[in-house]
Amino acid sequence: MKEREKERAVVLVSGGMDSLVTLAIANEKYGQDNIFMLHLNYGQRTESKELQCFKEIVKHYKIPKSRRKIIDMSFLKEIGGSSLTDKKMKVTPFKGDKRKSKSIIPSSYVPFRNTIILSLAVAYAEVICAKKIYIGAVYEDSSGYPDCRPKYYKAINKVIQEGTKFTGIEVLTPVIYLSKDKIIAEGIRLKAPFKLSWSCYKSEKIACGVCDSCVLRLRAFDRAGVLDPIQYMKN
């Protein structure tokens, strides 16, 4: 048990609630001293708000400078093809009916985003000798994002095994099979500071409450029977 406690884990923390709960889970397992937080600032609209959330979460979990890293991914803007990174594209509003939107790829899609992020996380993990990488992917989201599916993570772990010096680094997705309300319940159990997380795609000050991400978040808090501690615009 002592050996396990000494193992290091990299946690990808975007500032959203899924990655926050993922961090809380890793924190419970490995202890605060073995957590390395990684934030990818990939030039998206809510960039500064998410970064601000990341920094608040860092403070909350008392992660020192030596165990956190922010990588500027703003060059992704150049590649384009997504409303999250391309300000000329319009954010598609959520239609309400989840089944209807099942086959539609949201305009917030960044091509191959999670692989770009994970490959950097693997490089970081290798340098600091961490064996685990935690990412807050959720299967429920996979209608829009193909790289949130469990079989994608199986494939990425195979690539890591083949493509690193020493095998042993593994990507873990502890909330992948949880519904959004179960993620909230788990976060509540672990005292995750939801008030420091951010989900809105449209606003950086007060959450809009109407974009895909806000609607999913609000519905999940509602189902979990918990009040979302962040503020929303009155529509």
Place this chain on the structure above:
Amino acid sequence: MKEREKERAVVLVSGGMDSLVTLAIANEKYGQDNIFMLHLNYGQRTESKELQCFKEIVKHYKIPKSRRKIIDMSFLKEIGGSSLTDKKMKVTPFKGDKRKSKSIIPSSYVPFRNTIILSLAVAYAEVICAKKIYIGAVYEDSSGYPDCRPKYYKAINKVIQEGTKFTGIEVLTPVIYLSKDKIIAEGIRLKAPFKLSWSCYKSEKIACGVCDSCVLRLRAFDRAGVLDPIQYMKN
């Protein structure tokens, strides 16, 4: 046949001779008008020389601005762990006996480098609707670089299949099974401009002739029975 000719291909061009020959192969197959050149400037020592080579190769193949991209990867320096990106680390000299060095990972190793590069290439390919990505990986090099092995590319293609909106993008490695001298022979056949390629790890002006990369290059030209058109330091 016409359909195939219309297909687009992204070619990763570092400025080295393997990627130059890979470009020549893709160029023969898809035609100059369907080639998109991608250069990753990842903050390595020979950065400006390689970039210069890339630009010369671009000119040689007459690839317009709309079909080439340079991505600045200098943030990799921050992650560290490699002599190519970390100037404080010493470049390990080549020991001469290839069998001896088989199990040694060279200090020029960048953790998970090819996966980082390929994930960006996939994003680019998706945006420009290319179906193929060409990379000049060589199996012979795989003693040092685990991500040069064929089974690594099998794994990465599985990840692409799982992680992209539409399947169909594929990474191709046309020189992977070739020895260095066979790569040169293929390049000669395709009139690849070897004088515009660069391999030296140590110098940016005149190739040192003694680093791993120079030794491999010189030996290959020697075996191919061709004179290397670039200049070397007199040792």
